[in-house]
Amino acid sequence: MPSLRPLSAQLAKKAADELFEKPERIDEDLAALRAWLAKCPHIKSRTDDQFLTMFLRGCKHSLERAKEKLDMYYTVRTALPELMRNRDPEEPKLLELIKMGVAVPLPNTVTPDGPRIILVRPGVYDPSKYTIQEVFRYNTMMTDIMMKEDDNLVVAGQMGILDLSNCTMAHFLQFSPTFVKKATMWSQEGSPLRQKGFHYVNTPSGFEVVYNLFKNFLNEKNRSRLYVHGSNLDSLYEHIPKAMLPAEYGGDAGPIQEIVDAWAKKIISYRDYFKEEDQYGTDEKKRPGRPKNADSLFGLEGSFRKLECSPSLDCHVMVNLRPISAALHEKAKRELNEKPERIEEDLAALRQWLARTPHIRARIDDQFLVTFLRGCKYSLERAKEKIDMFYSVRTAIPELMRNRDPDRERIREIVRLGVGLPLPLTDGPDAPRIMLIRPGVYDPKQYTIEEVIKVSTMINDILMLEDDNMVIAGQVGILDLANVTSAHFLQFTPTFVKKMTMMSQEGSPLRQKGFHYINTPTGFETVFNMFKSFMSEKNRSRLYVHGSNLEKLYQHIPKRLLPKEYGGEGDSLKDITANWEKKILSYREYFLEEDQYGTDERKRVGKAKTADSLFGMEGSFRRLEVD
Incomplete structure (x- = not known):
């Protein structure tokens, strides 16, 4: 029999149910x-039973995944000597940090089979004295x-509480992109542990706004595990009872210093263990x-990807639809499962479904409906759900989607500002449409965010009707944060952000293929990096923060596509804006008609x-729902 610490009955059941653990198979x-390691x-x-079992449990008892994880565990640690070597707990500077308790596991779990709760308090250390x-x-x-010791951590995972009180810009600036990448690799690819949730408390002003800019790029599982409470500890208590928390957080678990002191003794008692650790690793x-x-x-290397495109511009004509280029036709077949011979049948099926759906009044022309088929990769059921949500969301936000008369003076003023502009050219015939967004050009004292986004929805609607690159290849955004002030950010209330998220995701058939942030304010990239580890690899590879370095932007979006004001060779912003003003005005009848749908x-x-069921804000500060 393996030499393992016995699990509690509750943890044994969780290990069996969630980790597929079969005690008779462990030996x-x-x-x-061990045979593989040899x-x-x-x-x-290390080859002791308790150590190796941690990898089996962390990989849900998949032997192959456990081998990969064990290899990466030691590979990453060997590549990070500045973090993983010479960890003597009696070294004076390290001992000071240990006694501060920058991070400390709380003694109790919410249930016997619950995850371990880790309290992280970066604000307690001085960044001018200690490096990250x-x-x-x-x-x-x-x-x-x-x-080594904690079965709740290994079997049930960990839950973090990040307390940002007393954090300064100096703390944030320690999180360089290189360090964040190393920490992410250590905590994800190089660790057998599972993150079950994260709670942010005492967050600074603007933290949730910046988080909301990125939350669309998180997958469903990670969205449901992140909570921003601000300074509202009552909100935290709904997830982590007071009984678990230190007295300083209104809890019943005693003073935090007692917990820190107990952990300091424990770490010091492991001094020989940490000395031994230096002998383990990889020899590349x-x-x-x-x-x-x-x-x-x-x-x-490899984080910047060049868009590939076909030089062919031959056209393939589809029945009752605008012809698309041969390059887009090939992309639609390859990526969206488009089969021209099936489109007419699928369109007929959508119309029949709409005829039997009394609550929806929809446009039913081919070009409109095929947008949903393409956006849902030709899954009829998903297309039906998307059409329903498209109109449900629009009906629930009349402040954005009704009375969109482009002849109204206030709308024309915003159009002329060019807050959001599609660039005329794409990086090849089958490449995504590029959207330039410049919130800093409007005055938040003069215009509400609802008015600005209303104009954005008008541009978006026209693109859905006209732009095959947008519908088939998706869109790439450039968000220019030059001249953006706190007044702009404060317009992004949680309610408004939730509406925007619902409209741009659940209520839209379009696909976001990437986002580039330029002219970002100080600290922006640091906050972004805090959330990168929660994103899927696909979405991480689609987000780029360039600061004010336009040369970095050019590595992704060539100068020939960009306006002159961005060092590009394309049309000026003034000309692009004027062309879009004419186009939007030409759609006046269309927008007046839209109110009937x-x-x-x-x-x-x-x-x-x-609106309440779609955007209701109950729990919105506690559970951030993001893609």
């Missing part, structure tokens, strides 16, 4: 891991001990194949979709 799996000349690893590497080295020591000279070093693990929730079969 065999451990033997297989054949890996480049890895020098020194702080993080302490964090790795605490984590190593928990991995012995690795079969290509070595994995700091450059290959944390280097930024939407949903009548009194006729919906089942529960009505109202």
Whole structure:
């Protein structure tokens, strides 16, 4: 039998239910891991049962994944000597950090099979005295001990509370892109532990606004695990009861310093263990194949991708639809599952469904409906759901979607500002449409965010009707934050952000293919980097923060596509704006007609979709719903 610490009955059940643990198989799996390690000349690893079982549990008892994780665990640690070597808890500076308790596990869990709660308080250390590497080295020591001792952590995962009180810009500026990449690699690819949630408390002004800019790029699972409470601890208590929390957080678990002191003693007692740790790792000279070093693990090569396009401009004509280029036709077939011979049948099916759906009044022309088929990769059921949500959301936000008469003076004023502009050219015939967004050009004292976004919806509607690159290849955004003030950010209330998110995601058939942030304010990239680790790899690879370095932007979007004001070779912003003003005015009848389309929730079969049910803010500061 394996030499393992016995689990509680509750944790044993969780391990069986969630991690597919079968006690009768563990001995065999451990033997297989040891046999594999014996054949890996480049890895020098601990091989005790408790250590190896942690990787089996972290990989849900997949032997192959456990092997990969174990290799990456030691590979990353070897590549990070500044964090993982010379971790002597009696070294004076490190001992000071240990006694501060920048991060500390709380003694109790909410339930016997609940995740371990980690309280992180970066504001307690002085960034002029301690580097982020020194702080993080302490964090790795605490984590190593928990991995060795804490079955709740290994089986049920960890829940973080990040208290940002007393954090200054000096703290944020320590999070360089290189360090964030290393920390992310250590905590994700190089760790067998599972993150079950994160709660942000005592957040600075503007934190939630910046977070909301990025939340669309989080996957559903990670969205549901992130909570921003501001200074509202009552909101935190709904997730983590007072009984778990230190007295300083209104809790019943005693003073935080007592918890910190107990952990300081524990870490010091592990001094010999940490000395031993320096002998374990990888020897990349012995690795079969290509070595994995700091450059290959944390280097930024490959993070900028060149858009590929076909030189062909031959056209393929579809029945009852605007012809699309051969390049777009090929992309639609390859990426959207488009089969020209099936389109007519699919359009007929959508019309028949709409005829049987009393609560929706929709446009039914081919060009409009095919947008939803393409946006849903030709899944009829998803297209139906998307059309329903498209009109449900629009009906629920009349302040954005009704009375969009482009002849109204106030609308024309905003159009002439050119807050959001599609650029005329794409990087090839099958490339996405590029959208330039410049919120800094409007005065938030003169215009509300609702008025500005109303104009944006008008441009978007025209693109949906006219722009095959947008519909088939998606859109790439450039968000220029020059001249953006706190007054702009404060217009993004939680309610408004929720409406925008719903409209741009659930209520839109269009696909976001990338976003570039330029002329960003100080600290913007740091806050963004805090959230990158929660994004999927696909979405991480689509977001770029360039600051004021337009040369970096040109690596993704060539100068020939950009306006002259951005060092480009394209039309001037003035000309692009003037052309769009004419185009929007030419659609006046269309926008006047639009008010007749939407949903009548009194006729919906089942529960009505109202503004409250779609955008209701109950729990919005606690559970951020993001893609």
